[in-house]
Amino acid sequence: MIAFLKRWWADCPPYALALFLAVTPAWAVQPDEMLTDPVLESRAREISRDIRCPVCQGETIDDSNAPISRDLRLIIRERLVAGDSDAEVVDYIVARYGEGVLFNPPAEGANLVLWLAGPALLLAGIAVALAAGRRRVAPDVVLTTEEESRLKEILKE
Template sequence: MRALVLCLMLFASPALAVQPDEMLSDPVLEARARDISRDLRCPVCQGEAIDDSNAPISRDLRLLVRERLVAGDSDAEVVDYIVARYGEFVLFKPRASGTGLILWLAGPAMLLIGGGLAYAMTRRRARPEAELTEAEKARLAELMKE
């Protein structure tokens, strides 16, 4: 019995917040709506896609996506419409233009800076130490005798 419960838990699909009354009757449009919704962030939950969120704003966004698809908009037009109303914050993958370009370039820039600093630190440590003078060698030998 435990094995059955474990298998059911492992293979259970995630519970989506999409209600049956929100779904479109056309399976192709519904699949497109799901694909779009997967990349849109809930403005309230911030870490969840609108398909996974139970927040009222997410329901409104899901309905808006479906409404735009039924009106004949392409996927890109639907996303552009949502971004125009709610800002680029609703995108899980920010666009590589405008202020989003800073986000795209910050990671590689930090990697290069970190790599440069690591290289400089290892080069500094690799330098040989200065040799002892004859007076210092004599003093060291004297101290070692004691």
Template sequence: MMRGLVLALALLASPAFAVQPGEMLTDPGLEARAREISRNLRCPVCQGEDIDDSNAPISRDLRLAVRERLVAGDTDAQVVDYIVARYGEFVLFQPRAEGANLILWLAGPAMLLAGAAIAFAMTRRRAVAAEAEALSEADKARLAELTQK
């Protein structure tokens, strides 16, 4: 009973990778590169998991494709380009800041600046309104006279 509980806790506490031993490369350097690339590739089916953590058949195909390209001598960037060419930008957890994606990358900072400008304008308008209310009757009359000209 206790042994089963310890085993269950050990399985829950350890990371669960979907990479099968038969998929792993014998060269530890290439395998490390494959794992690093796989961490940044999204499973097209699961969407929230990288391809190393997904048990979906398409993730297995992607893992194998990554390893095949590495064995063929491709650089990490060439491997990612190969996968993106076949599955689209969606498979990248961090889409590239170019083309149509540039709008998405710039929208956040642009909205932040617009919000800051609106907040500044509203604060400034309230300060001017508060100053206008603090005017004496003579100042108000003079202001009304100046604005009518």
């Protein structure tokens, strides 16, 4: 394996290395958004890992370049600087944008249906599969007289 990598590295064109370096993940958080206090910045990053971009839906606000994500990152940092706890910051964002911005919404109220639907459907599928397996009946097979005599010979031996 190492010999392969050495050979590949020697034959590798320069633009291939640039391509691999360009594929590395980039954070959308801009330097002008970062807080000078490392503790507050760490808290802000922790909170924003659980907040979904309202536009992108599959990305955190730290990963998204959408303007709304930038606004949410700034709001989180402003609230932390103002002295809010992590829970208060999340509650503030949920109050403004709804529970749809949370990657892990709480399992209560209407969300409880969503949390329980997956396991309930899994159990229902297993029950249907078991019921279908039990209903399966071996088909009636009628043996010819020649087959019956051969079967009797085999069973006598």
